[in-house]
Amino acid sequence: MHFLRALLIGLALCLQGCALQLAPTYDTKIIETLTEATVLAGTEFELLKAGAPASSFPQHEKSYAELIGKLGAAQTLAKIRPAARSSSLFVPAPLRALAKGDPPSILAMENMAITITRMSSDHQTRGLDPTSVQGFENEFETLMDSALTYERALNR
Amino acid sequence: MIQFDADQVVTDVRAAVSAVLGKDVATYRGYVDRQVKALAKQAKFIASGYATGDLDDDEVDYFLDGLERMAETFARTIRGLVLITIEKVWNAVVEVLHGAIRVALAPLGVAIPGV
Numbered sequence: 001m002h003f004l005r006a007l008l009i010g011l012a013l014c015l016q017g018c019a020l021q022l023a024p025t026y027d028t029k030i031i032e033t034l035t036e037a038t039v040l041a042g043t044e045f046e047l048l049k050a051g052a053p054a055s056s057f058p059q060h061e062k063s064y065a066e067l068i069g070k071l072g073a074a075q076t077l078a079k080i081r082p083a084a085r086s087s088s089l090f091v092p093a094p095l096r097a098l099a100k101g102d103p104p105s106i107l108a109m110e111n112m113a114i115t116i117t118r119m120s121s122d123h124q125t126r127g128l129d130p131t132s133v134q135g136f137e138n139e140f141e142t143l144m145d146s147a148l149t150y151e152r153a154l155n156r
Numbered sequence: 157m158i159q160f161d162a163d164q165v166v167t168d169v170r171a172a173v174s175a176v177l178g179k180d181v182a183t184y185r186g187y188v189d190r191q192v193k194a195l196a197k198q199a200k201f202i203a204s205g206y207a208t209g210d211l212d213d214d215e216v217d218y219f220l221d222g223l224e225r226m227a228e229t230f231a232r233t234i235r236g237l238v239l240i241t242i243e244k245v246w247n248a249v250v251e252v253l254h255g256a257i258r259v260a261l262a263p264l265g266v267a268i269p270g271v
Contacts, residue, residue, distance in 0.1 A: 005261070005264060005266070008160070008257050008260060008261055009261065009266060009268070011253075011257055012254055012257040012258065012261070012268040013268070015250050015253055015254040015257070018246075018250045019247055019250060020242075020243050020246045020247055020250075021243060022239040022240070022242060022243040023236065023239055023240045023243060095239075095242065098235065098239055099239055103236055104229065104232035104233040104235065104236040105233075105236075107228070107229050107232055108229045108233070111222075111225045111226070111229055114222075114225065115222065118218060129210070131201075131205055131210040131211060132211065132215055134201065135198065135201055135202070135205070135211075135215075135219050135222075138194060138197055138198050138201065139198065139219070139222045139225075139226060141194070142191060142194040142195070142198070142226050142229075142230075143225075143226060143229055145187070145190055145191065145194070146187075146191070146229045146230060146233040149183070149187045149233065149237070150233050150236050150237065153180075153183065153236075153237055153240050154240065156240060156243070156244050
C-alpha cells in the first residue's frame with residue numbers, strides 16, 4: 001500500500017516534468033502578416049495576369065516592395081519568437097534531432113521572397129508575359145499554403 | 157485503499173490519442189492533396205512552357221529551381237507538422253496519466269499539482 005502510494009507520487013512528479021514542446025509557440029501576428037501578404041500578392045497577380053510591359057514597372061514597384069517587406073516582417077517575427085523548450089531529460093534523442101533547425105514556415109517565407117524578387121526583376125528588365133505570371137502565382141500560392149498550414153497548426 | 161482503474165486509463169489514453177490523430181490527419185490529408193496537385197500543375201506548366209517556347213531557357217531554369225524549392229518546403233512542412241502531432245500525442249498521454257494518478261491519490265489527502 002505504502003509502496004504503491006510512493007510509486008504513484010513518484011510517477012506523478014516525474015510526469016510533471018514530461019510535458020513536451022517540439023515546435024515554437026503560436027503567434028497570431030505572423031498569421032496576420034502572412035494574410036496581408038496574401039492579399040497584396042493576390043491583387044498584383046490579378047492586375048498582371050494578362051502580362052505587363054517593362055514600362056509599367058514603376059506603377060507596380062511600390063506593391064512589390066510592400067510585399068517583400070511583409071514577407072520580411074513575417075520572417076523576423078518567426079525567427080525572434082521563443083524556440084521550442086523541452087526537458088532534454090525525457091525527450092528521446094531522435095526527436096530532439098528532428099526538432100532542431102528553423103521552423104519550415106521560415107523556409108517558405110524565404111522562398112516566397114525569392115519568387116517575388118524574381119518576378120519584380122523580370123517585370124523591370126523585360127516585362128511579364130501571361131505564362132510566367134501564372135508560374136509565379138502557382139509558386140507563391142503553394143509556398144504560402146505551406147507557411148499558413150504550419151503556422152496555424154502551431155495553435156494547439 | 158488506492159483506486160486506480162488501469163482499464164479506464166487505457167481507454168482514456170486511447171481516446172485522447174485518437175482525438176489528436178483524427179483532427180491532425182484530416183488537416184494533413186487536405187494539405188498534402190493541395191500540395192501534390194500544385195506541384196504537378198507547376199511541373200506540367202514548365203514542361204508545356206518549354207515545349208511551346210512560351211518559356212525561354214532562363215525561365216525554365218528558374219522555374220525548375222522553384223519547383224525544387226516548393227518540393228523542399230513541402231517536405232520540411234510535413235516534418236514540422238508531424239513533430240507538432242507527436243508533441244500533442246505525447247502531452248495528451250502525459251495529461252491523462254497524470255490526471256489518473258491525481259484522482260487516485262486525492263482520497264489519501266495527497267495533492268499533486270497539474271502538469
